[in-house]
Amino acid sequence: MATISAKRAKTAQTALLAIFFTQGFAAMSTLPRIPEILQQINVVFAEWGLIIGLSGIGSLLPLAFTNQLVSRFGTSIVIRLSAFGISLTLFSIPWITNSALMFFVYLAQALMFSTFNIALNAQAVAFQKKLGRVVLGTLHGAWSVGAALTTTFTGWLISFALDFKIQMIVVPIFCLIVFQIAGSKLLTFEEEKGGADSKPGKKVSWLKSPTYLWLLAIGLFAGMWPELVVMDWSSLFVRKVYGNEYTSLAGVPYAVLGAAMVIGRFSIAPLTKRYHLATLAKWGGIFGSIAMGLGVLGSLIPGGFVIQCVFFGLAGFGLAPQVPSSYSAAGNVRGLSTPQALSRISLVNALVVMIAKVFMGGLAQGFGLQWAFVFPITMFFIAGLVSSVVANHSKRQAKESATAYPPTGPISSIDA
Secondary structure (H helix, E strand, O other), rough: OOOOOOHHHHHHHHHHHHHHHHHHHOOOOOOHHHHHHHHHHHOOHHHHHHHHHHHHHHHHHHHHHHHHHHHHHOHHHHHHHHHHHHHHHHHHHHHOOHHHHHHHHHHHHHHHHHHHHHHHHHHHHHHHHOOOOOOOOHHHHHHHHHHHHHHHHHHHHHHHHOOHHHHHHHHHHHHHHHHHHHHOOHHHHHHHHOOOOOOOOOOOOOHHHHHHHOOOOOOOOOHHHHHHHHHHHHHHHHHHHOOOOHHHHHOHHHHHHHHHHHHHOOOOHOOOOOOOHHHHHHHHHHHHHHHHHHHHOOOOOOOOHHHHHHHHHHHHHHHHHHHHHHHHHHHOOOOOOOHHHHHHHHHHHHHHHHHHHHHHHHHHHHHHHHHHHHHHHHHHHHHHEEEEEEEEHHOOOOOOHHHHHOOOOOOOOOOO
């Protein structure tokens, strides 16, 4: 049952939509510029893999302290303060020519985005509790819209030869303004108290975690990894495979995939009225991996760019339910509370992603980007197989219903 007025709820939800959208816009704003960044800091694929892989350590650090900050100051304050750090790191990227310094900037950026994201999702969970209905799917869809739009927008700027430095002056300022204005409209510290579950779960040793939990951790990594690879490497793939004449189109494959994911994620709620989310993820993983493979193979023939974009779009529909399915399934792990399960699969996933990014860089350097994409395509297929197990497992849970698998899961936190 809603505990805030309809007018206040509308204001807070509009602010959340604006922040999620702008977060996606900010996070992906440098994606089509990655080929320029590599030239700017003079690194090869393997070194780039190390930079983006190891800088992920920054995203782990906030898991240890953000919850304490939120508990003391509220999510709105943490969101608005970390927004300054995000804007500063974005602004600094085009000016750096040293690879070591760029690593520390990406490390700081990962830390700021992680802090921001934990607080933002905590605010969203508190708001959803007060509203009395699921809205996280729509909010995460807004993030995907912002991510897809910024890649197209940046590609357009590149076609007009707009200097990277000018873009990274305008974009951070725009994002910071939105974050501050919308942030002031979020639930206050007093309003959000009691919005999230406050009763802690019984502490369970990591060594005693159910085997099913580790299966979910594999599924989360396998389902998230293809999206991250396209995010990190698609613009480089376009430049490397199709040549410099496609520079202005470098962000299009991810934009197409991202747009398909947006449609797919907004479709989850109506589709789950008829099909289990894990079943959607199962077939999405199987057919989506095939589509991504055909997209990469299409790059080997004339007119391959269009073929790649079409099949990457189909792959985006398959990717849409993967991560929501893993997070949602974590809410049904016997013997663990939802925060405990989510924290464990999230932490394991973050560590594996760091290693995988380094591995992807080595594959790209040693075998070429086209062969390197075999790795994420294989993971995509494995995600479908894991979802098949999840779907079968869920059928054995007598009390399970479709509402036990909402489009997204609550934010995770590290338990003691």
